[in-house]
Amino acid sequence: MTVKYKRILLKLSGEALMGGDAFGINRETIMSMVRQVKEVADMGVEVGIVVGGGNIFRGVSSQAESMDRATADYMGMMATVMNALALKDAFESIGTKARVQSALSMQQIAETYTRPKAIQYLEEGKVVIFAAGTGNPFFTTDTAAALRAAEMGCDVMLKATNVDGVYTADPKKDPAATRYPTITFDEAINKKLKVMDTAAFALCRERSMNIVVFAIAKNGALKRVVQGEDEGTLVHS
């Protein structure tokens, strides 16, 4: 089977792990995600994952309103570590080797991120789950995903969302909205389309790191993206 991308960085938001729940981690949802990732990993694709934390805590949420922002952001980064551990556990339950690397040191529960070790794991066919975002407050896991994708020399960054691509307008509000199969970085800026946060978008654009926005909940979507089929939206230079 032919694949378009040999090494991918998949950004999973915390919210994607909630499934239909109001918060936290939905077991069925996480199992379906790891099965999709296993499918592409078994095709020989090297997979790095950056996971968010919005299902547990966000530094900019109303819960954190009266808090010192940096403190709230560290809590948010810790939330991503919880999600990373849940993902690793889910991968292991289906026989896929996975390693968690955290941008914040938490020796007892996860290795601290180092670039050479992460690359080694990818080359060995292990799924690498990058936890704790960039390790710095005032950033998001989108930016962490763009950063790790660049550092790992990934062929593409895949942003898994609830909507299956970038649309001309919000498809929930405008039934006439249509999906862009492909769009350039400049078109996305000119049309003021929100693909991801600005810092992350700028980093991808500068590095000419293509992005595919797609819906991970759609069965088989990840495999279709990796095979270069018309799935989601490809953002390119």
Ligand code: UDP
């Ligand atoms: N965060 C941070 N620095 C980072 C990544 C994340 O401070 O490099 C914090 C921030 O508070 C953020 C929270 O962790 O709100 C959870 O990440 P994010 O909101 O990106 O998660 P997602 O929306 O993808 O679930």
